[in-house]
Amino acid sequence: MERSARRAEHENSVATSASADVDYFHNHDGDDEKREKDKAETEEEASIERIFESKEVPSWQSQLTMRAFVVSFFLGVMFTFIVMKLNLTTGIIPSLNVSAGLLGFFFVKTWTKFLEKSGLLRQPFTRQENTVIQTCVVATSGIAFSGGFGSYLLGMSEIIAKQSTEANATQNIKNPTLGWMIGFLFVVSFLGLFSVVPLRKIMIIDYKLIYPSGTATAHLINSFHTPQGAKLAKKQVRSLGKFFSFSFLWGFFQWFFTAGDGCGFANFPSFGLKAYENKFYFDFSATYVGVGMICPYLINVSLLVGAILSWGIMWPLIHEKRGHWYSAELKSTSLHGLQGYRVFIGIAMILGDGLYNFVKVLGHTLFGLYRQLRDKDPGSVLPVGGRSPTTNASVSYDDQRRTQLFLKDEIPTCFAVVGYVGIAVISAATLPHIFHQLKWYYIVVIYVIAPTLAFCNAYGCGLTDWSLASTYGKIAIFTIGAWAGANHGGVLAGLAACGVMMNIVSTASDLMQDFKTGYMTLASPRSMFVSQVIGTAMGCVISPCVFWLFYKAFDDLGIPGTQYPAPYGLVYRNMSILGVEGFSALPKHCLTLCYVFFIGAVVINAIRDVVGKEKAKFIPIPMAMAIPFYIGSYFAIDMFVGSMILFVWSKINKAKADAFGPAVASGLICGDGIWTLPSSILALAGVNPPICMKFLSRKTNTKVDTFLTS
Secondary structure, eight states: OOHHHHHHHHHHHHHHHHHHHHHHHHSOSOHHHHHHHHHHHHHHHHTHHHHTTTSOOOOHHHHSOHHHHHHHHHHHHHHHHHHHHHHHHTOOOOOOHHHHHHHHHHHHHHHHHHHHHHTOOOSOOOHHHHHHHHHHHHHHHHHHHHTTTTTHHHHTSHHHHTTOSSSOSGGGOOOOOHHHHHHHHHHHSSHHHHHSGGGHHIIIIISOOOOHHHHHHHHHHHHHTSHHHHHHHHHHHHHHHHHHHHHHHHHHHHHTTBSSTTOSGGGOOTTOHHHHHTTOSOOOOHHHHHHHHHSOHHHHHHHHHHHIIIIIIIHHHHHTTBTTTBOTTSOTTOTTTHHHHHHHHHHHHHHHHHHHHHHHHHHHHHHHHHHHHHHSOGGGSSOOSOOOOOOOTTSOHHHHHHHHHHHHSOOOHHHHHHHHHHHHHHHHHHHHHHOTTSOHHHHHHHHHHHHHHHHHHHHHHHHHOOOOHHHHHHHHHHHHHHHHOGGGTHHHHHHHHHHHHHHHHHHHHHHHHHHHHHHHHTOOHHHHHHHHHHHHHHHHHHHHHHHHHHHHHOTTTTSTTSSOOOHHHHHHHHHHHHHHHOSTTSOTTHHHHHHHHHHHHHHHHHHHHHHOHHHHTTSOOHHHHHHHHHHOSHHHHHHHHHHHHHHHHHHHOHHHHHHHHHHHHHHHHHHHHHHHHHHHHHHHTTOOOSOBOOOOOHHHHHHHHHHHHO
8 A cells, every 4th residue: 555545544543642642641530530621622622722822933934943954854864764664565654744743842842951951942842843843754754655766766677677578678677876866856856846835825724625634743733732742742752762662672683583585583484384375474573563553443454355365365266277377387476477466456456446536536626626616705716825814703713813824924926836847847858868768748748737636636635635646646657658659668758757747746735734734833834835845855865865775785675575575666667568568468367357356446445435434444445455465464464463452452441542552653663664774784784694593394394304414
């Protein structure tokens, strides 16, 4: 599952857990006290800005502090390692907004407390500065996803091309190097920021779009800066630190037993050797246990259902057809054999789910626009300037104050237009030198239609919280790839076009989410924009460097069955091949099965929408089901274990689980993720683990003993 398509489901739970956090620490002494606190919190929630009424809002320049960007840099590096590891293992990336906001609060608050005691504090730590940190960190680590290091960019490489016999000529291959990756990201990652700036007032104030992720993050930051929230945040950070240490040390301990292929706890046959052969085992990954605690139960159950359907039923049955449906002499990694069914049926489900949700969100967007324009006062249609809205007595105090400050620091429309056109010209002139197959007129066409698609994605994200950046990227793969043609490097052109489109529409929706967060925390739109630009710039350097470290340290990166299989690299490349060459390369009956699963994904999504939210909780999500089809079941089992831990914890003490669950999960993810830095350095230095721990059947073990003693 790709980060942009699913992060809403976690984010929507953040606001609930943020309010539950305070309940645990202040409402457990008795029912009377609980009722009083609930009443007080209801009143505070009705007007959160009255709590901060006595605090002066700093100017937008004062919100952009040096300490904020220093903290953002170090957190950005840490989260980039985490996202990169997740990208290169399964591609499932949970939201890190909570961790970014929490750790940003902790580090700066600790520093300012120290300065305050020393009498050296000149500027207090505010929620606006906290918002700047969170925005910058997420923008930095977000490049690790939208940069395509585990998908379209890696799909260009020779490592992935060798896994397919089609379109692997030199003109369709471009191996990663640090220079062109950084250059590519710098010329494509900023366009989306300028494309939606003129529409910020329309979406946030006039249309009052919800942006659940941005709203949830704002609630979290606002709660941190109340006295109760500060006390809670300190306890949450302590829990995060404990499980960070445990996860890091557990990763270090496991490293000693991985001296060869198939060695270590990650290959423990938990359910027996036969199940292990079919990828059913628990691999003791703290990362995915933590991810399972963050992701909704339905996602984890969907993954497990998909794993059972594919590796438990379908692949063993198709394996029995070897020699009839495909040649028995083929390698296990050949796309003309069983691997072809795994990859292309998974792609069919992903495309079916993506197409359905694209049409649904586009329909929501168009209907929402029609309704907004129909009901709009003709005198105030589509204002992009900074004038104040007509005074309305029914507008709450919070909305009045937030609107006033949101419009105070206007970002000129001409600045956005000049910025977009200027970067587009530079990009159109530069990209053909990086990718010779991507002609300048392909790029011009993309940039002409991109603002409309960025608006649709940002507007749809405000209504549904679903960013369909990867879906727009897939559209670019098929259209530009087919336009370029097989004989002119169409596969590489399609992948490069995917990167251009994904970066534009992804950063556009992310920026609008940040504007919503800034609106609710009284952070200036200018400081949000500057923070996003700085974070994006840091990400354009940090992400390629982190990927390069992985790429050089692990020779088997991108190869199925290894520590870093990077599954989406092959998926995206094969989408591009399909767009250029059609379906002729598929093994027997594979196309029929693809049609069945494509239609099945559409039908399941339709049923989920028809039955309503309550019943839809029990119907699996096709996108999540498709992921194990290619990768295996082990990570789905890890995540299911994580969800079961949270489920049992919630049954024992729901308030405590809601308060500390995200912190514990973040600690598990961060600790194991950061361990990849020293493990990569050890690999580059040629330091190998001393022990290989393998598991053999009794029969094989007897043969090995006989061989060793003979």
